[in-house]
Amino acid sequence: MNSDRRLIRKDSLEKLFKALKQNNKTIIGPALQNGKISYKISNNYSEITSDYIQTTQSSKEIAFPRTEKILAYSKNAEGMSVKGIDIKDIPEIVLWGVRPCDAIGIGELSAIFNWDYKDEIFNNRLSKVTVLGFSCSKADEYCFCTSVGGNPGNTEGSDILFTQLGENGDYLAEILTEKGSLIVSMAEALFERAGKVEKEKFLVDVPVRFNHEDVRNKLTTFFESGEWVQQSLKCLGCGACAYVCPTCACFDIQDEAHGKSGSRVRCWDSCGFSLFTLHTSGHNPREVQSQRWRQRIMHKFSYMPDRLSVFGCTGCGRCSRACPADMNILEHLISIQEATV
Amino acid sequence: MDDLRKRAKELLEASAVKVVIGYENGTENKTRAIFVEKPEDTGKLIFDSRCIMNLASYLTKHEVKNKGKMAVTATLPVMRAIIQLASEFQVNDSNLLVLGITPESKLIEFKDLAEVESFVHKYQIEIDVRNKEMLDKIDKMPASERWNFWIKELAPCFKCYACRAACPMCYCHRCTVDFNQPQWIPVPSHELGNLEWHIMRAVHLAGRCVDCDACYNACPLAIPLNLLTKRMLIDAKEHFGGYQPAIKAEHLMSTYKPDDKENFIL
Amino acid sequence: MADFEPRIVAFVCNWCTYAGADLTGTSRIKYASNVRIVRFPCTGRIDYMLLIEAFNEGADGIIVSGCHPNDCHYTSGNFHARRRWIMFRSLCDFMGIDIRRIKFSWVSAAEGAKWADIVNKTVTEIRALGPYDEYKKVAKTPEKEVIHG
Ligand code: SF4
Ligand code: SF4
Ligand code: SF4
Ligand code: SF4
Ligand code: FES
Numbered sequence: 001m002n003s004d005r006r007l008i009r010k011d012s013l014e015k016l017f018k019a020l021k022q023n024n025k026t027i028i029g030p031a032l033q034n035g036k037i038s039y040k041i042s043n044n045y046s047e048i049t050s051d052y053i054q055t056t057q058s059s060k061e062i063a064f065p066r067t068e069k070i071l072a073y074s075k076n077a078e079g080m081s082v083k084g085i086d087i088k089d090i091p092e093i094v095l096w097g098v099r100p101c102d103a104i105g106i107g108e109l110s111a112i113f114n115w116d117y118k119d120e121i122f123n124n125r126l127s128k129v130t131v132l133g134f135s136c137s138k139a140d141e142y143c144f145c146t147s148v149g150g151n152p153g154n155t156e157g158s159d160i161l162f163t164q165l166g167e168n169g170d171y172l173a174e175i176l177t178e179k180g181s182l183i184v185s186m187a188e189a190l191f192e193r194a195g196k197v198e199k200e201k202f203l204v205d206v207p208v209r210f211n212h213e214d215v216r217n218k219l220t221t222f223f224e225s226g227e228w229v230q231q232s233l234k235c236l237g238c239g240a241c242a243y244v245c246p247t248c249a250c251f252d253i254q255d256e257a258h259g260k261s262g263s264r265v266r267c268w269d270s271c272g273f274s275l276f277t278l279h280t281s282g283h284n285p286r287e288v289q290s291q292r293w294r295q296r297i298m299h300k301f302s303y304m305p306d307r308l309s310v311f312g313c314t315g316c317g318r319c320s321r322a323c324p325a326d327m328n329i330l331e332h333l334i335s336i337q338e339a340t341v
Numbered sequence: 342m343d344d345l346r347k348r349a350k351e352l353l354e355a356s357a358v359k360v361v362i363g364y365e366n367g368t369e370n371k372t373r374a375i376f377v378e379k380p381e382d383t384g385k386l387i388f389d390s391r392c393i394m395n396l397a398s399y400l401t402k403h404e405v406k407n408k409g410k411m412a413v414t415a416t417l418p419v420m421r422a423i424i425q426l427a428s429e430f431q432v433n434d435s436n437l438l439v440l441g442i443t444p445e446s447k448l449i450e451f452k453d454l455a456e457v458e459s460f461v462h463k464y465q466i467e468i469d470v471r472n473k474e475m476l477d478k479i480d481k482m483p484a485s486e487r488w489n490f491w492i493k494e495l496a497p498c499f500k501c502y503a504c505r506a507a508c509p510m511c512y513c514h515r516c517t518v519d520f521n522q523p524q525w526i527p528v529p530s531h532e533l534g535n536l537e538w539h540i541m542r543a544v545h546l547a548g549r550c551v552d553c554d555a556c557y558n559a560c561p562l563a564i565p566l567n568l569l570t571k572r573m574l575i576d577a578k579e580h581f582g583g584y585q586p587a588i589k590a591e592h593l594m595s596t597y598k599p600d601d602k603e604n605f606i607l
Numbered sequence: 608m609a610d611f612e613p614r615i616v617a618f619v620c621n622w623c624t625y626a627g628a629d630l631t632g633t634s635r636i637k638y639a640s641n642v643r644i645v646r647f648p649c650t651g652r653i654d655y656m657l658l659i660e661a662f663n664e665g666a667d668g669i670i671v672s673g674c675h676p677n678d679c680h681y682t683s684g685n686f687h688a689r690r691r692w693i694m695f696r697s698l699c700d701f702m703g704i705d706i707r708r709i710k711f712s713w714v715s716a717a718e719g720a721k722w723a724d725i726v727n728k729t730v731t732e733i734r735a736l737g738p739y740d741e742y743k744k745v746a747k748t749p750e751k752e753v754i755h756g
Contacts, residue, residue: 067530238503240559242501267530268530274514288403322501324561328367480701482703487701490703539702573697595687596687601686603692606689
């Protein structure tokens with residue numbers, strides 16, 4: 001489907017929001033809590049903020065919640081009953097205000113969840129999501145989308161991409177998919193015909209800092225490098241980077257039993273934790289933090305492109321912003337590219 | 342700052358220490374830890390009011406500790422943490438040298454940890470006004486409002502354990518939250534899992550927490566979890582005469598007085 | 608609410624309170640049957656997480672009890688326990704956990720009547736407070752998924 005370019009007035013966004021609510025959509029958008037921007041279920045347009053570079057957490061939770069009950073069981077006189085997730089219970093979600101580096105991440109995450117085994121729950125959730133992307137007119141020191149093949153006005157992953165035409169300006173709406181058209185059909189009148197618009201003029205300039213294919217090549221011979229220890233000495237071994245990342249997909253399965261009933265829960269996990277690879281025997285193949293840090297970079301820049309033909313990093317910079325130790329992934333990738341093996 | 346660089350350089354040149362742990366400039370006007378091993382790199386060391394991370398958390402990390410004797414840039418909260426760690430046998434004079442920074446931002450040299458301890462004991466741990474007000478506000482709420490407050494504040498916690506990782510006192514190789522045979526704390530970050538995790542964290546830090554706020558600063562979601570440990574500090578003061586880390590002292594929560602006062606035991 | 612019967616878990620030490628409760632029975636003193644007793648070697652072994660666990664599993668009230676000060680079979684278990692309870696109770700209060708539902712007591716092996724009295728009073732008080740729904744609601748969260756804190 002060719003992208004259909006329309007214009008929507010700044011004041012009409014609120015009307016669009018209302019129209020979506022009237023159509024029983026659950027809207028999840030960026031909102032402020034404790035000084036941090038998070039995606040929240042928004043009941044009113046006023047709860048949504050538009051003044052942010054990037055949300056603290058990615059939007060992956062819409063398809064991969066941090067805690068997800070994948071089945072419930074109970075024992076009774078007749079025997080055992082097991083209940084899985086019913087797709088009918090999953091709401092129709094409109095993700096509002098997603099940045100291009102987040103939207104593209106949904107595809108990368110999807111590649112993992114559909115690698116050999118097709119994760120039905122993930123796919124079902126995703127099928128109910130419509131992504132309204134908003135391109136970027138601002139960036140910070142952490143952003144590096146252009147170094148990993150993206151850009152501040154990238155349409156990939158969005159169903160509609162909105163680009164604000166100047167500060168306080170109206171928005172260009174690129175309607176990119178069937179799901180996007182469906183949204184437009186709920187408020188057709190708000191979408192005017194767009195004249196000739198040079199979208200690129202309104203996007204922030206994010207300089208290319210490294211080449212992801214070069215990094216990938218370098219990594220083929222970099223496994224034993226001393227650079228990993230150098231980079232990761234300050235890493236504290238928490239899960240912050242993985243939990244905020246749009247493409248980190250590791251999870252742990254937990255059973256929560258209460259007497260005769262219980263549930264099986266899928267929870268986020270992170271390769272940054274020492275426990276992640278700890279064997280029952282006590283042996284830990286990734287014994288020290290540098291090996292865990294190496295895994296993080298290798299997975300995203302070597303294993304994923306090899307196996308899934310996508311990189312596992314969108315350049316959103318979230319991991320660096322969230323890191324309590326200021327491990328800046330961009331800096332580290334640049335020094336990997338520049339390192340002499 | 343020049344004093345600090347000069348001293349660090351001397352120490353490395355004389356091989357008196359293998360690594361100097363300090364602060365360097367980081368991203369977006371933040372500062373971060375740096376591990377200086379070569380005298381020529383000491384120029385990267387900085388110190389100013391942005392240096393708030395508690396560097397004592399690195400003193401128990403394998404790959405840092407294994408380098409050999411460490412010197413560390415230590416503000417008052419970092420020194421307190423070091424003394425607490427010394428009392429728990431995690432650091433000692435043979436593996437650590439303290440490059441103290443006084444509250445007036447002056448470099449101060451210590452011969453040994455005993456000297457650090459005397460310096461630390463010149464000051465009491467004081468909870469700052471803003472946090473005190475917040476604690477008072479919570480105390481004044483009716484119980485069910487307090488309950489709702491905490492359930493709501495803790496709800497975003499996704500158990501990344503950055504707070505634990507950044508806390509100098511949380512050095513256990515295996516934390517109670519990580520135990521699953523039997524499982525004490527539910528792993529999922531639902532309301533119950535988060536509630537239990539934060540109760541457990543606060544209790545394990547009672548009488549050990551030095552009020553450095555590293556946990557709060559580390560939390561990517563800005564959850565005010567440090568209020569819990571601050572409250573424990575106030576309780577320690579009210580009931581047991583206060584908390585001051587000391588190398589040879591009995592730990593506040595692993596000791597007792599036969600005449601400890603309470604008013605609730607029937 | 609009139610026919611609400613609270614579920615109460617009592618964590619007691621083996622040497623004093625458990626023996627005391629035994630005496631209550633052998634002396635044929637009648638007392639409320641709402642209490643399930645869990646026996647421990649000493650109050651020093653009664654971890655605060657167990658109390659939380661009791662609430663998780665649906666308790667409406669908790670009793671923790673052991674030897675009087677200076678009477679602990681292991682000399683100082685109850686002194687250690689007392690310190691921990693002071694801190695733990697205060698933290699619970701600060702977090703809005705209903706501390707009226709947690710009773711601490713010293714009951715010796717000779718105090719059968721005191722044990723009956725504590726149980727009866729606790730049951731009456733908790734019955735008046737009603738089921739601990741506030742906590743139970745949170746303990747049920749595994750039943751729902753967590754998206755967007
Ligand atoms: S890089 Fe930062 S966020 Fe990631 S594990 Fe290390 S300390 Fe935590
Ligand atoms: S690795 Fe970091 S920069 Fe890359 S996608 Fe994940 S959070 Fe964003
Ligand atoms: S750092 Fe924050 S989000 Fe992470 S576990 Fe601690 S309180 Fe929870
Ligand atoms: S609990 Fe927080 S304030 Fe206390 S010592 Fe640990 S990091 Fe510092
Ligand atoms: S044995 Fe009863 S309290 Fe220690």
